[in-house]
Amino acid sequence: MTYTQDVKSPSPNPAELRMVFGENLRHLSARAESISALCRALGINRTQFNRYLTGESFPRPDILYRICQHFDTDARILLEPLHSLGDEEDGSLFSLPFLKDFAGSGFTSVNEMLFPVGFYRFSRVSFFDPGRYTMGLVRVHRDGDLVMLRGFEAKEATSRQGLPTAPRTREYRGLVIAQEGGISIIASRRNALTSSYSFLSRAPSFENNHWVGYATRTVAETSLVPRVTRLVYEHLGHDTGKILAAARKQGIFALEELPAYHRTQLKPNEPFA
Numbered sequence: 124m125t126y127t128q129d130v131k132s133p134s135p136n137p138a139e140l141r142m143v144f145g146e147n148l149r150h151l152s153a154r155a156e157s158i159s160a161l162c163r164a165l166g167i168n169r170t171q172f173n174r175y176l177t178g179e180s181f182p183r184p185d186i187l188y189r190i191c192q193h194f195d196t197d198a199r200i201l202l203e204p205l206h207s208l209g210d211e212e213d214g215s216l217f218s219l220p221f222l223k224d225f226a227g228s229g230f231t232s233v234n235e236m237l238f239p240v241g242f243y244r245f246s247r248v249s250f251f252d253p254g255r256y257t258m259g260l261v262r263v264h265r266d267g268d269l270v271m272l273r274g275f276e277a278k279e280a281t282s283r284q285g286l287p288t289a290p291r292t293r294e295y296r297g298l299v300i301a302q303e304g305g306i307s308i309i310a311s312r313r314n315a316l317t318s319s320y321s322f323l324s325r326a327p328s329f330e331n332n333h334w335v336g337y338a339t340r341t342v343a344e345t346s347l348v349p350r351v352t353r354l355v356y357e358h359l360g361h362d363t364g365k366i367l368a369a370a371r372k373q374g375i376f377a378l379e380e381l382p383a384y385h386r387t388q389l390k391p392n393e394p395f396a
Contacts, residue, residue, distance in 0.1 A: 138178070140181075141178040141179065141180065141181060142178040143203065144175065144178070144181065145175060145176050145177055145178035146178075148175055148176055148190070149176055151190075151194045151196070152176070153267070156264070158172070161193075164193060165186070165189050165190060165193055166186075166189065167182075167186060167189075232301035233270040233299050233300070233301045233306060237301060237305075237306060238263065238270065238299055238306045238323075238334070239263075239358060239360070240263050240264050240265055240270070241262070241263060241358060241359060241360040241361050242260060242261070242262050242263075242358075242359045242360065242361070242365075242366045242369070243260070243261050243262075243263060243356045243357060243358055243359060244258065244259070244260055244356075244357045244359055244365075244369040244382075245258070245259055245260075245261060245354060245355060245356045245357070246258045246259075246354075246355050246381050246382070246385045246389065247338050247352050247353060247354045247355070247389070248349060248352040248353070248389070249277075249279075249280065249375050250280070250340055250348055250349060250350075250352070251279070251280050251283040251284070251348060252279075252283070252375055253348055253349055255375045255376060255377060255378075256375070256376050256377070256378055256380075256381055256389070257277055257280065257374075257375055257376075258372065258373060258374065258376055258380075258381060258385075259274055259275070259276075259277060259373045259374075260274060260275075260366070260369045260370050260373055261273065261274035262274070263299065269298065270298070270299040271296065271297070271298060271299070272296065272297040272298070272299055272308055272310060273294070273295070273296050273297075274294075274295055274310075275290060275293045275294050275295070275373075276293040276294075276295060276312065277293075277373060277374045277375055278293065278374065279374055279375045280375070281293050291313065292312070292313075293312070294312065294313060295310050295311060295312045295313075295319075296310060296311070296313075297309050297310025297311065297318075297319075298310075302322065304324050305322060305323050305324030305325065305334070305336065306322075306323055306324075306334075307320060307321060307322045307323075308320070308321040308323070317340065317341045317342060318341050319338055319339065319340050319341070320338070320339045320341070321336060321337065321338040321339070321354055322336040322337055323335065323336035323354065323356055324336055326355075326388060328384060332357060332358040332359075332360075333355065333356065333357050333358070333384060333388070334355070334356040334358075335353070335354065335355050335356075335388045336353070336354050337351055337352060337353055337354050337395065338351070338352055338353075338354040339351040349395075351395060352395060353388070353389050353390060353395060355384075355385045355388045355389060357382070357384075357385070378391055
């Protein structure tokens with residue numbers, strides 16, 4: 124009897140596998156705001172993380188688990204390039220053939236002229252106290268071809284909903300989408316089943332740094348609180364002084380406490396149409 128053995132391609136050596144993992148991790152890390160913040164989120168020493176990036180070592184199973192959970196991928200990133208796993212982003216969240224030509228292009232068409240990155244101060248009527256106004260601060264940044272937004276809901280608002288007021292509970296994130304005449308933002312808190320939709324277009328102002336529009340909430344209709352209201356965004360850019368001043372004044376305020384241009388654009392004496 125003759126036995127035959129299947130001929131298989133040679134297995135990669137440990138050094139090659141470490142390099143594959145390092146390259147995958149570098150690609151995934153490009154999505155993070157900073158390597159330092161990513162290391163804190165993963166509970167990994169920065170020096171050890173650099174060793175992973177350079178292919179000097181593999182992570183322990185528990186650390187690998189945290190990395191995979193954080194980036195929503197699996198342990199195959201140890202063995203195969205991301206593009207072979209189907210994890211390589213193509214720049215569009217709506218890449219399915221059914222939606223690609225209908226909803227995809229707006230996510231990758233937000234350029235600096237349309238909506239520049241940096242910090243923004245915003246104001247609108249409070250959804251939970253219609254007689255007063257919410258004023259807050261958000262950061263807009265790029266992740267590849269996509270434009271992201273991050274901010275924190277006012278403590279008073281989360282308290283009115285019976286939710287904890289810790290930053291993790293109040294944090295919301297969203298996507299900026301190019302639209303005819305402006306941009307829209309879809310945002311939601313962590314693991315929430317509700318979201319907000321906003322539309323903004325550039326408004327004439329002295330520094331050409333204001334956008335006006337409206338914000339809506341995905342909640343059932345009620346006569347007690349609004350579901351849609353006017354919205355003003357003011358681009359602060361990367362001006363540290365303006366950003367810190369805006370950060371110190373966030374929450375629920377009376378109309379007269381808002382910046383003058385915000386008050387004008389919110390048109391408090393005109394019904395929203």
